[in-house]
Amino acid sequence: MACGGSGNTEVEQTVRSLVASYNGKDASGFLDRLTDRAVQDQYGVPRDQATASVAKSIGDPPIELRRLSNTQVSGLTATIDFEHTSGKVVVVEQVAMVKEGDQWKVDGFKNQPVEIPDGVRTIGVEATEFAFKLDGDVKDGDVGFAVHNLGQQEHELVLARIADGVPLENLVMAIAHAGNQAANAPEGVQEIVAFGSYKPGESGNIVFAKALDPGRYGLFCFFPDINDPEQTPHALKGMYTEFSVPG
Template sequence: MRSLVASYNAKDVDGFLGKLTDKVVQEQYGVPREQATASVAKSIGEPSIEIRRLSNTHVSGTTATIDFEHTSGKVVVVEQVSMAKEGDQWKIDGFKNQPVEIPGGTTTIGVEATEFAFKLDGDVKDGDIALAVHNVGQQEHELVLARIADGVPLENLVMAIAQAGNQAANAPEAVQEIVAFGGYKPGESGNIVFAKPLDPGRYGLFCFFPDVNDPEQTPHALKGMYAEFSVSG
């Protein structure tokens, strides 16, 4: 795992691909190994990964699993990594996301997602928070967190962030950074644990998934699915 992470952070495409089985290359990038170089080159190294803990290693013949806790950009991620031995080399053969526990002492903010709103439960006193997300709606929802400037109405930024493709570099000046967190199917829950406390400032939550019942496939945020909170300095 350490050599895989080193190759990833160094943007060493060949070294990174050389540590993956053909199966996981196909699963992760949707193309065979010989066609994957361009796709890997676009995404490798961003955001950087920092190993926090490797644990629960289990080896059975030519297969193994290991729990891989790491930071990916601003958040903590836990995955169970499957490995397969090819010749004398162990290669990564699969990734399975695992629940992330909220550390003791961290303030938990509940985020209830439905059509078409976020409901926040909890008091944000400082940046040492985690988000406990629960989708109580009938459609799949995502959570996009954006740090935004003071004094700008949140609704004025919804279209601009959508047009930026969730990329802060393409967003208006009032949007300082954007982090998107995967999809939550109806009834699903998950914790978002940050690698370090959030900086003081104003934050917006958005869902840009399309309304599947709308012929225009209008993003949920344009139907009012956004909320905000502030972290005091």
């Protein structure tokens, strides 16, 4: 049941306060707006053990609240759609909330589909064993990616801005030696722009908060091959490609 009035306003204000605490690096205020279950789900530890972990990561990168919509209040529970940035990408989550005493608290997050806006060029990305295939040319940075996992294994898509002049295969090896974490790779990886995982048959869009900057970009999947006794990362079997955004 959808209800109007103060319930909607209080639910929306709770999300706004959560974002303000996050951006202000206020770990205590941030955790105060989460239920015990949400803390456990998000951080894997009880509330009394979560503060130190939250304090290390809170506020980086900052979140831009883009839109709150579809508020549904029913008694002591509610949901609201929360569109925001996560780094350079746009994320939509349905936030589940419960009222504890006189305070609404966030009880969980559920990712929702993100639509590529009108006027933004859609580039299809097919993921298979073991390759990425782009169905169009990236003519400028005003693009969104429609990712489709056509394979039999789960795949990830890591989009990174990479340095000119570094052979892509060398970069893949360097990332593999860095524990298959692109963020730990040498200076050839300049920035992690986006990432996501897709189960067999799953699709999803990657939408950017603003146009991609000019430069060279790589797509990688470092999930292990589940059919390989050595669990070789997919990228070492050829699951990587690149494109450039003209300046």
